[in-house]
Amino acid sequence: MDPTIPKDIPLGLPAPVLLLEILVVVSFLMHILFVALMVGGSLLTVTLELIGRKRPEYDRLAHLVGATITVNKSLAVVLGVAPLLILNTLYTVYFYSANALTGTAWILVIPMVIAAFLLSYAHEYSWDFLAEHKGLHLALGFASAAFFLAIPLIFLANVNLMLYPEVWDQVRGFLSALILPNVLPRYLHFLTACVALTGLFLVWYAGRSGFPAEELGELSRARVRRVFYSVALVATAAQLLFGPFLYITLPAHAVSWGMTLVITCGAALAVLALWLMWKEVQAPDEAIGRGLWPLVGVLTLVVVIMATGRHMIRETAVGPHRDLMAAHTAEYMARVHAAQDYVLIPGGLGGEALPPGEAMFRKVCSSCHAKDQRLVGPPLTEIVAAYPGDPSGIVAWARAPGRKRMDYPAMPPQNLPEQDLRAIAEYILEQAPGT
Amino acid sequence: MDFPIFHIDFFGNRMLIAGIAILHVLINHAFAVGAIPLVTAMEWWGWRSGERRWDDLARRYLWVCFIITTTVGALTGVGIWFSTSLVNPYAIGSLIRVFFWAWFTEWVVFVTEVCLILAYFLLWKRWDGEHKLRHIRLGVVLSVTSWLTMAIIVGILGYMMNPGAWLVEHRLIAGFFNPIYFPQLAFRTPMAMVMAGALALFLNLFFTAGDRELRHRATRFVAVWMLVWLPLFCAGAVWYRLVIPRFMAEHFSVALGTMQFQNLYSTILWLTGLAFAAIVLVALWGGLRPTSLPRWAWVLPMVIVIALTAQFERAREFIRKPYVLGGYVYANGIRVSDYPLLMKEGLLANSAFVSEQEVTADNRLQAGKDVFMVACTRCHTLNGINSVPAKLEAMYGQDNPWSPEAVDQYLASMFAARPFMPPFPGTVTERQALAEYLVGLQTRRDVAAGAQTDGVASAQR
Numbered sequence: 001m002d003p004t005i006p007k008d009i010p011l012g013l014p015a016p017v018l019l020l021e022i023l024v025v026v027s028f029l030m031h032i033l034f035v036a037l038m039v040g041g042s043l044l045t046v047t048l049e050l051i052g053r054k055r056p057e058y059d060r061l062a063h064l065v066g067a068t069i070t071v072n073k074s075l076a077v078v079l080g081v082a083p084l085l086i087l088n089t090l091y092t093v094y095f096y097s098a099n100a101l102t103g104t105a106w107i108l109v110i111p112m113v114i115a116a117f118l119l120s121y122a123h124e125y126s127w128d129f130l131a132e133h134k135g136l137h138l139a140l141g142f143a144s145a146a147f148f149l150a151i152p153l154i155f156l157a158n159v160n161l162m163l164y165p166e167v168w169d170q171v172r173g174f175l176s177a178l179i180l181p182n183v184l185p186r187y188l189h190f191l192t193a194c195v196a197l198t199g200l201f202l203v204w205y206a207g208r209s210g211f212p213a214e215e216l217g218e219l220s221r222a223r224v225r226r227v228f229y230s231v232a233l234v235a236t237a238a239q240l241l242f243g244p245f246l247y248i249t250l251p252a253h254a255v256s257w258g259m260t261l262v263i264t265c266g267a268a269l270a271v272l273a274l275w276l277m278w279k280e281v282q283a284p285d286e287a288i289g290r291g292l293w294p295l296v297g298v299l300t301l302v303v304v305i306m307a308t309g310r311h312m313i314r315e316t317a318v319g320p321h322r323d324l325m326a327a328h329t330a331e332y333m334a335r336v337h338a339a340q341d342y343v344l345i346p347g348g349l350g351g352e353a354l355p356p357g358e359a360m361f362r363k364v365c366s367s368c369h370a371k372d373q374r375l376v377g378p379p380l381t382e383i384v385a386a387y388p389g390d391p392s393g394i395v396a397w398a399r400a401p402g403r404k405r406m407d408y409p410a411m412p413p414q415n416l417p418e419q420d421l422r423a424i425a426e427y428i429l430e431q432a433p434g435t
Numbered sequence: 436m437d438f439p440i441f442h443i444d445f446f447g448n449r450m451l452i453a454g455i456a457i458l459h460v461l462i463n464h465a466f467a468v469g470a471i472p473l474v475t476a477m478e479w480w481g482w483r484s485g486e487r488r489w490d491d492l493a494r495r496y497l498w499v500c501f502i503i504t505t506t507v508g509a510l511t512g513v514g515i516w517f518s519t520s521l522v523n524p525y526a527i528g529s530l531i532r533v534f535f536w537a538w539f540t541e542w543v544v545f546v547t548e549v550c551l552i553l554a555y556f557l558l559w560k561r562w563d564g565e566h567k568l569r570h571i572r573l574g575v576v577l578s579v580t581s582w583l584t585m586a587i588i589v590g591i592l593g594y595m596m597n598p599g600a601w602l603v604e605h606r607l608i609a610g611f612f613n614p615i616y617f618p619q620l621a622f623r624t625p626m627a628m629v630m631a632g633a634l635a636l637f638l639n640l641f642f643t644a645g646d647r648e649l650r651h652r653a654t655r656f657v658a659v660w661m662l663v664w665l666p667l668f669c670a671g672a673v674w675y676r677l678v679i680p681r682f683m684a685e686h687f688s689v690a691l692g693t694m695q696f697q698n699l700y701s702t703i704l705w706l707t708g709l710a711f712a713a714i715v716l717v718a719l720w721g722g723l724r725p726t727s728l729p730r731w732a733w734v735l736p737m738v739i740v741i742a743l744t745a746q747f748e749r750a751r752e753f754i755r756k757p758y759v760l761g762g763y764v765y766a767n768g769i770r771v772s773d774y775p776l777l778m779k780e781g782l783l784a785n786s787a788f789v790s791e792q793e794v795t796a797d798n799r800l801q802a803g804k805d806v807f808m809v810a811c812t813r814c815h816t817l818n819g820i821n822s823v824p825a826k827l828e829a830m831y832g833q834d835n836p837w838s839p840e841a842v843d844q845y846l847a848s849m850f851a852a853r854p855f856m857p858p859f860p861g862t863v864t865e866r867q868a869l870a871e872y873l874v875g876l877q878t879r880r881d882v883a884a885g886a887q888t889d890g891v892a893s894a895q896r
Contacts, residue, residue, distance in 0.1 A: 006437035006787040009528045010770075014535035014607075071553055077509050078549040081542045084516060088531050093437065096524035100441040103521050103887030110455065110514040117506040168439065172890045332785065339776035367845035367852060368830075375841060376830040403698045409829045410697055412853050415685055 004169075005321070006093050008329045013089065020090050025307045027082035033197065034076035039148045040198025041069045042120060044231070046141040053134065057217040061224060064212070065202060066124040066141075073117055091162060093325065094318055098162035098177070105154045105174035116147035152190055156183050163254060163317035182249035189242045192235050199232030200296065203280075207289045222285035229288070233277045236270065243267060250313070259312040266305035273298045357427030360420055368411075371431060377411055380431045391425035398425075436769055437787040441521040442812045442885030445819035448522040453752070455518050457745050459511035461630075464623065465740065466500045466508060468581045469631025471552075473660055474500070475574030480656070482567050488649050494559050495642045496635060501556045509549075521887075523813055525768040526759040533601070533610055534591050541587040548584060551577040582624065589620045596755050597680055602762055618678045622671035625664040630744070632661035633714065633736035636721065640733045651725040654733075658721030661736075665715055680761070683754040686855050690753035691746065707746065710739045756814075756855035765857035767813050774860055782809060782861035790892035794868045803872025806865050808883065817876070817883040824876040837877045843870035 013020065045066040052059025087095050099106050123140040130137040157177045161168070164180065171177050178184075205211060206224045213221035247263060276295045280288060354362070368376035369383070387393040398421055401411035414421065443451060474493045481489030519527040531538065555573050562570040593615030594601065601610035635657045643650035676684075688700035696703075714736045721728050759766045769777070776785070783789050789805040791798050807823075816822045830845075831837050846866050850858045859866050875881075 004787055009525065009532060011529055011532035014532055071557075074505050074509065074549050074553060075546075077513065078542075078546050081513070081516075081545065082539070084513075085531065085535070085538055085542065088516075088520065088528065089535055092524075092528045092531075096438050096520050096528065099517070099520050100439040100524070100886045101890065103441040103885065106887075107451065107514075107517055107521060110510050110517060113513075114506050114510045117510075118502075121502060121506070169891050173888050335780070336773055336776045339779050340772070342775040342779040363848055364851040367841070367848045376845075401698075410694055412689070412694075412697075413685065414852075415682075415854070 005324050005328045006097070007332050008325050009092055010329060010333050017090070020086055021311060024083055024086040024090060025304075025311055027079065027086065029303060029307050031076065031079040031083050034072050034079055035152075036194040036197040037072040037201050038069055038076045039152070039191070040194035040196075040201075041065060041072060042116075042141075042145045042148045043195060044198055044202070045069065045123075046138070046145050049138060049141060057219040060215055060217070061219060063124070063127045064215075066120070066127070068201075068205060069120050070124065073120065077113070087159075091314075091318065094162040094165065095158075097165070097168060098158045098160075101161060101168060101171045102154070102158055102174040102177050106158060109151055109154050112147050112151050116144050116151065119144035119147065149191075153178060153183070153187060156186050156190065160186070163314060164251065165318070165321050166253070181251045182246060185242065185246040185249045189239065189246045192238050192242055196232045196235035196239070199228045199230075199235065200292070200299070202228040203232070203289060203292055207292075220285070222288050225288050226281060229277060229281045233274070233281055236274050236277060239270065240274075243270070251317075254313045254317040256312060256316045259309050259316065262305060262309040262312060266302050266309060269298055269302045269305065273302060355423075355427070356420075357423035357425075360416070361424050361427050364414065364416070365424065374408075377408060378405070380428055384429055384431070387425075387429070389429070391422055391429060394425035394428060395421040436525055436773075436785075436809065438524045439788050439886035439891040440808050440812065441887050442808065442816075442883055443819075444816045444883045444885070447816045447820040448813055449752075450820060452515070452518045452522055453749065455511050455514040457748050458507065459515055460748055461741060461744055462503055462508040462511065463585070464627035464744070465630035465634045466503050467548075467552075468585050468624075469627035469629070470496065470500045470634065471555075471574065471581050472578040472628065473631045473635060473657070475571060475578055476660070477656065478574060479571050482571060488646065489653075492642055492649065492653055496638055497556055497559070499638060501552065504552070505549075523759055523766075523768050525770075526764050529760060529764060530591065530595070533605075534594070534607060536607060537587055537590060537611055541584060544580060544583045544587065548577065548580045551580055585623060585627070586620055589623060590616050592751075593619050595758075595760055596683065596751075597678075597761050598763060614678050615675075618671070618675040622668070622675040625668035625671055628664035629661050629668050629714070630740050632657050632664070632718070633740040635660075636717075636733045637737040640730070654721045654725040654728060658718045658725070661714070661718040662722055665718065679754065682854065686754040686756065687750060689855065690750040707743065710743060714739055753855070757850065757857040765860075767810050767857050767860065769810070769857070769860045774858065777860045778862060780862070782806060782865055788886070788891040794862075794864045799868045800872050800875060802865070803868035803870070804881070804883075806861060806869045807872060810860055810869075812883060812885075817881055823873060827873060827877070833877070837874045839867070839870045839874045842873055843867050846870055 045062050048058050048062035048065060052062050119140055123137065123144055126137065126140070130140075154174070157174060157180075160180060160183050161171065161177045167180065171180075203225050206213070206221060206228065211221070213219075213224065216224065247260075273295060276291055276298060280291045280295065283291070370379055372379050372381045383394065387397075395418070398411075398414040400413055403410055416424075442448060474497045477489055477493035477496070481487065481491075481493060516527075551573065555570070555577050558573075559570065562573075590611040590613070593613045594610045597613050597615050598610055599613035599615075601613070603609075636654065639650055639653050639657065643653055688697040691703045692699050717728075717732050717736050720732065755761060756766050758764065758771075759768070762771065764770050773785075781793060783794070783802060783805055784792055786805075786809050789809060791802040791805050794802040807817075811823065814821060817824060827837060827842065831841070843866055845852075846859050846869065850856045859869075861869075
């Protein structure tokens with residue numbers, strides 16, 4: 001039995017494994033959709049605002065896109081709680097170990113997301129106020145986007161490291177976890193998906209009757225939608241490169257034929273989605289957007305298939321280690337159970353039966369009080385001198401010690417039963433007779 | 436226990452959780468659970484009286500709450516997950532197994548709350564006129580939803596202090612409806628309302644600067660709000676105090692004063708009482724004579740509320756020691772029922788991420804350090820807050836060399852002398868190695884680096 005295999009928490013799972021697995025995949029997809037809209041929204045807002053320096057209608061469009069971040073970011077965060085909770089449940093040891101190994105970066109996610117959010121509020125709601133100070137305004141946008149670009153790296157490094165217990169003892173901090181295979185290819189895939197999904201979202205958003213297309217001057221509604229479709233198209237086309245790159249760089253212990261088949265089906269459907277997007281970009285103004293929902297349907301299927309493939313990667317990667325861990329945990333719990341009647345007497349009394357007052361003195365008091373010199377508290381000789389023939393006085397002090405000697409640490413109150421304290425006090429008084 | 440050992444050696448691991456969690460409590464009590472009903476009440480008042488100014492003021496309060504809760508509020512909540520997972524993964528991992536469905540339900544309520552607060556804030560101006568009543572009703576639903584998130588999490592907090600019947604029954608319902616649950620809820624609900632009042636008083640300084648008359652009437656409104664909830668807050672506090680397990684209540688003096696100042700306990704209690712009375716006085720003054728309220732009186736309740744909240748949360752977390760899960764897991768992250776095995780066969784032999792598996796003649800110092808990292812660093816540091824060498828120095832002074840036998844003796848009986856300390860979770864040999872390691876620190880400073888910088892050291896076995 002390899003003792004480097006950690007032990008799992010010995011409490012049963014709160015629900016059937018299959019239910020938890022379905023919940024984690026579904027809840028994670030909901031979370032990552034809004035994360036994509038938040039990250040993509042931030043990137044697109046800043047890009048459109050940059051274009052808007054020469055063409056004011058794009059500045060206006062950027063402002064409208066920026067408003068979506070307000071809602072999407074809050075949904076992204078709150079929807080993240082469920083997959084976090086379920087990952088903690090299903091992969092307890094794996095996830096927490098990865099967290100600890102990347103701990104500094106991991107906890108920095110919190111202030112970084114706060115900063116990203118506050119900056120995006122500042123950017124969006126100071127648009128008119130800083131109209132004459134575009135440089136400063138853009139800086140706010142860049143800063144917010146920079147955080148949104150950095151934070152996913154920390155998540156990706158973690159969820160990757162958690163699947164790789166065999167390399168845990170080689171990791172020294174976040175950066176070494178970041179360069180493990182295959183974090184960076186995943187990051188490229190993720191960023192590209194953010195842009196694609198946001199593009200499609202904005203096609204829908206710009207098509208709503210509430211969208212103030214009349215504020216965009218020369219930019220017609222159809223043109224706006226075509227622009228967003230093009231963004232989605234280019235990004236999805238790039239996935240034809242980044243997707244295979246991601247697959248090829250997967251560490252071998254995570255790959256299986258089943259997963260390969262599943263991912264290939266997903267990729268095939270993604271090509272179909274790409275073709276549907278192409279058709280939409282080509283469509284005439286009055287027809288643009290009609291193909292959106294079929295496209296969304298196909299892409300939903302792609303995403304669900306890819307998420308399933310991702311789950312298969314998880315199971316392939318940690319399955320064998322987890323079996324070992326379960327066996328080790330069971331063996332450990334058996335030993336815990338067998339040891340229940342082992343009792344260690346603190347201080348080691350060597351088998352002699354001591355009178356209770358002395359036994360308890362040794363157990364409770366002797367670590368701080370020695371016979372005739374200061375250990376932590378005053379020696380017995382001083383105590384006897386302070387309470388001559390007065391065990392009640394010692395008991396009272398022990399229950400609620402005051403503070404006579406400021407150069408000594410404070411004595412903690414001893415809340416033993418009355419007769420025990422009494423026995424100890426009498427023992428103390430016997431120790432220095434005649435003083 | 437079997438996790439790479441994350442460790443912060445200056446501020447200490449407890450401070451990581453404390454800072455994030457106290458900030459979160461301040462926000463979710465004052466800016467959400469308490470603030471939303473207050474805002475809704477003021478909005479309703481504006482509708483009832485036909486005076487637009489109340490509506491505007493309520494919306495401005497909400498703006499502050501929206502910005503803060505959707506950024507710092509939400510992320511510090513996630514931050515509690517992150518920090519407890521780093522500092523005591525065994526405890527939080529166990530809690531999740533027990534309370535998974537409670538947290539899942541809490542999550543569903545959170546999602547509802549987020550959707551509702553987005554709607555409540557973003558639709559304020561649009562749902563005006565004939566839709567105003569619908570908007571107010573939305574505020575009421577949001578108030579209840581916010582309160583529900585607190586009502587669920589308090590079940591888990593109470594369990595940590597006193598799991599009640601769960602220790603025998605091991606069922607969620609038994610753990611959730613623990614003896615602490617209703618008293619703590621009865622305490623926190625009015626507390627949140629009072630905190631929101633303190634916040635609103637402070638905001639009045641800014642939001643009613645140009646309108647004296649509104650300032651006085653708004654102050655009276657908020658003061659009346661606070662006066663309604665203050666007696667309930669008192670009653671809840673008394674009830675809560677009564678159900679705290681007796682052996683935990685004995686730790687209050689150290690909880691509030693630290694060991695250094697534990698004999699100032701009654702002074703601290705007096706000051707706490709005075710601080711609370713100050714809030715009552717300001718509320719009375721603001722309710723009866725708002726025109727004469729001095730500037731500092733708008734700020735004082737909020738400052739006191741922040742201090743009292745930090746003090747309360749510190750006390751609540753401290754008195755629970757030596758446990759992190761009462762009666763089930765000690766604060767060092769080791770299960771109570773694992774102790775006999777560990778004391779018999781060794782802590783190191785049963786830890787996955789240490790560099791030494793057992794104490795030998797050659798490795799005593801390293802083994803001692805390994806024991807320190809596994810058994811002590813959840814609460815202690817080497818060079819920072821709650822540092823063990825500093826404690827040894829306070830106990831034994833620097834004039835003489837520290838004695839390994841004396842330190843070993845102390846470690847053996849520590850939990851009798853300091854009841855908030857867990858017992859030593861290892862063999863006598865391991866304890867002695869730890870004592871030797873600690874004694875060595877009298878003259879030689881060592882560094883305790885966590886797994887987040889130094890990785891794990893699994894021994895060559």
